Amino acid sequence: MLSLDEQVQAVYQILKDTHLESPWTKEQIQSDIISLQTDYYFVYDHGRAVGFLATQDLLGELEITNIAVLRAYQGKGYASQLIQFLEDDDLPIFLEVRESNLAAQALYRKFAFKQVGKRKDYYQNPREAALIMKREGKNDR
Template identity: 50%
Template sequence: MKKAEEILTLLSDVYGVSPWNLEQIEADLKQANTEYFYLYDDQTLIGFLALQDLAGELEITQLAVKKAYQGQGLANRLMGFLADRPERLFLEVRVSNQVAKALYEKYGFQPVGQRKNYYQNPVEDAILMAREGKENV
């Protein structure tokens, strides 16, 4: 199975219907300004973190762990890949996703704004969170 197909399978497991389609994932993987970090159980992709470098700031575009593996600290492990990154980091998270917000706060992210009706299925606001770069702290 190709990497994009593995990611689509994982996102479909997590969300029921993946927020990204196969073509979007394939295009993202080909971008020179994206980085992916993966976790596997044997040959099965069980989690990943995707970043996009936007002129020296990093956006977390995806953080997902297969449902059967959630609650085992794997998202925490993925966030660990960013612990020593000097760049400013930002992300969007659903207003209702308390577990994710707590994880991001643990890594120094703070709410800096809100985006109305940012998410679909269901429609929900996003909280914009940021962690200042290490060189600015």
């Protein structure tokens, strides 16, 4: 189990690796990690955190607020391992994904997520629509 400082550093480095620079500061990451409404899950390779998943509890629903895997470890099943942390959750789960991120969309469909909407110009740099995807809770599937 990583200490709070190690979690913050891991998330920051993963975001920095998967974006041109981290979209969040270390202070923002720490605030999110310690929030009572969020949960963070990590996957490891030889003791090194190589990916994380962040969720937020929204009164009977979960939202995946972030999922990222270091570029060198992408395509090796780590993102699937992260989503499997939520397999036993009975709540409906929502997320937004870039319209151009076909690999992520395929991953989410593999875990029974379906597109339920679209947000125009949701993302910046570059400006792009977000697809809203949802997986029903276990009792609704």
